[in-house]
Amino acid sequence: MRMPVFLFLCLVARFTSAQNLDQFLSYPIESNFVSSADGKNIAWVINDHGKRNVVIKIGSELPKLFTDYQQDDGQEISQLAFSPNGTKLVFVRGGAANGKGQNPNPASLAEGTDQAIYFKDINSKSPASKITQGNSPLFYPDGLKILFAKGNQIYETGLDINSSPKQLFIARGNNRHPQFSPSGNDILFTSDRGDHSFIGIFSLVTKKIRWIAPDVTNDNFPVWSPDGKQLAFIRKAGMKINEVRNYQAAEKFSIWVADADALTAKMIWKSPADDGGFAQSKDKPLSWTTTNRILFYTEQTGWNHIFSMNTDGSDVKDITPGDGEVENFTLDATGQNIYFDGNREDVDRRHIWKSSVKDGNPVAITSGEGIDMFPSFGGTALYCFRSTINSARSLMKIDEAKKVSSVNPQKLTTFSKEYFVKPENVTFQAADGMTLHGQLFIDRKIAGKRAGIVYMHGGPHRQMLLGFHYSEYYNNAYAFNEYLASLGYAVVSVNYRDGIGYGKEFRMAKNQGPRGASEYQDVVAAAKFLQLMPEVDRNKIGLWGGSYGGYLTAMGLARNPEIFKAGVDLHGVHDWSFDANDATNGWGITKDEMDLAFKSSPVADLSKWTAPVLFVHGDDDRNVVFQQSIDLVEKLRAKNISVEVLVLPDEIHGFLRYESWSKVFKAAQDFFDRKLK
Template identity: 70%
Template structure:
């Protein structure tokens, strides 16, 4: 049986895991038959043992509301903690096993749709298990919840030194805050410009180690700060990318990569500010002569917004070359100056390196709506189906490439996947005078399409259908003349395959040169190595034929 979130009992002989909305118990035997720990309505997940080992805290999602529950391993009963019409989630235990802290957000009203581009007010709650006494110890001052609590794997912690730590971006950046259980002494312990993506508390409970892009906005490094004072100090430095700090005993580990080395598990030697690979001990590194060291660049969009990107250019080539703009998906992502911590974007980074090696100049653009540059940048107005304001960042990236003496301004292409596929199609539809070829991987092409696809998470109302269509590539097909390679797996659970079916048929009807790579039974993130290989081989061949 498959599952997730494994959690071992103290004796190490059994463990809990979540599957299909229930929590199961199993031994470690190969042919063990997992049994439900309990049966309850809703989607039950995130089991956490109490420090005394007698109870299991969990979340039960009921759709329009959710509960936090405590299951007793002794009495075999469930105690629902302060049930309400709200969304209660992400519970954690106090050190004495007598209380829990959790996040509370409003329940979902009739007709209310998910919209990840807006914020959600949230409260930090503390409840005594035995008495049921509940207190909101802190409330967000505005619509500052949702993303900060959902993007991080563990956005709330109760330390053994009796401080509650939690993510919030009410100051404009996703930071870690420390507060007493009674709601006093709130402190931002990761101050300054920069995002925090994850953190871990050290064994003493006195410090946190966190990853983020403070002082190096195009990478990630590990930092240390006291849970009581705002005094961040760098733990890793340099050209590497270090993510996901975690302790095993007193040893600190992370995931590390660089511009020419794929990610590895590394042990951090704090005194030397080094991350030493331990698995594999000899990481896959590529000859520096084959890779270019991407350059951090900035440029301004038409409305004056400063946009960051990474330029891949082989300066040993003296002749002019084609330029290619790359757009990530998400859109809540950020490309970096090295192999990405996400497998999908690590592969895309490698392909951008290949293009640079083969005589292209590639500009990977971190358009607005992405992470890494603060809440306002991510939550920019009129984005996506409500105006596509971020598309001007793509045009600005292309014009930046055209301004380079090494680039042939008449040979600009673009490519991207998912949201990047959407922006690829936008470029070909809106600006044929700039973009001469594009590769669109599983992109959204009609935001008004009322299907089970990515449009649902934007909270689009029927009254917004016309605006959504105007913000889509299909609204400007009359101008589309450039050739395109369309790639899509037909078992895509993120972007409906029909988005590609519809666009291809429309383009064929107007005699646009459409090349197609359909991957039967493949999903959004391409599970098979063969799929990635076919996609990148086809993409390079396409650009070679259309831009060189």
């Protein structure tokens, strides 16, 4: 019987899409939403196969490309901002420089790269104009000039390409985060001096700097009151002699309100315990609403929640109560309600909730199997980004009936559920009894025994979800886990202790990382979970991960060769005791902890390492120095261990190019196929 050509092509397409990595990676990812003040015009960024561009929607028109960059060159686009009247748009193209002043250039462009601010009128058909090097553009209230940051100082410039940028003022320290006062006559900013920081006000009228209640403290995150007569800020302790900052530690903090004229400040609230640090890692750690309530994050309930209080510190309330973390929020136009995202009532997803600024009482706005993040208003319209099990992060609009619809449907790429398995929410216990969550990827239509793979995220302040992730890095990791499942592997992505989403106690687990590697037992528990599955060959277990997940990959190969038979290690930390300007420094490792740090590292157990390994590292990594891979590769080669290496010249930690991700995952697939199948 002769097969119809159309049916034959459909079957071929089905087969190739199920086996083709690019089909799993080729989704466009949308991000960086911004709206004009009146909400009539909106813009955002789309990353399509590494080609990053700005998309704009003007009034009732259909969305269209605002820029036309056609190369997968690794140049990020961020920090979009409309002028006050909504007719102009600025954005930043290019990434921040490394410690040597070099901007990311993962495509090794001979002409080099920079980080610069671009400007374009929204109705112009000409390309955007590059007006100056720098970042963090902020329009003046009249829309004729912008403030921006460059070299730790604040500058101003006009929008013409012939304008000459001028430093706004000269002051020691890293001067950042400028904010215009409601009158437009003053600029509020933070001046970081290393072991302490100040809050300053620069007058555009007198051209003088005034300091708000300077102390031996770290003062940060200032916000104006609606009338501009006062401001609020967060105060933490300054750094003492021989003190080192610990990335994982919590700390006390207090909230102060200052008189903008008298320059005096009064503490109105202080944390009952070490409830800060992580709580201030969010986009808006402190807000002052138009209804004169002060909003702030704190972990005093054991979860990262938003609290609200009067400006004198009275009537303090948790307005996002219950089990679950809050990540981002926005205020509505009235200032009476917040819309926030979090994992309350759905621990391995994110949804949007509404809550009263004064009384709390959260109400769900979205639900179901979508992952909804980053709520934001454009005028009175509510927007968010949504992903699902088979569609990456896309901009959505939520109407008053809570219906969620795509803003850019012609660009929305949804992959057939026939090719994507639905990740299963699984739990299992570590050796010490801690319950762990994970996502299981398995295509049960594929018969017979299969190899199992454990995946570990990085961070460690991350959480993998039951669908495409809201981070581009973990978007790609999710896609690769789906791809491995389509090839007949069983993959479990383990949310090990130290990660977010399960409360402060889980995130701050004892003896983690360089102080005992307590989270490693969670990796072993995930492997044993796979070994007990009837579909899995218990003698063919591999593992992979990036950054902190790379560290845990190497730990598995070094400590338990009887379990783990192959591993793919992306830019992992391999020696916590290595004194370098990388991830090890952020943990505040002291000299008397160096021995424990070494014993908590993969390099401490190389005598047991027998399994083959693939190392992947970009040599412009600003998070984990390239030398961490050099050192371990050379040590393993000296032991005649099967070592494969994929080096990405000029790539950074979070690979910026589509080509880089494709190359890495093709190498990883080939490696696992040769070593585990």
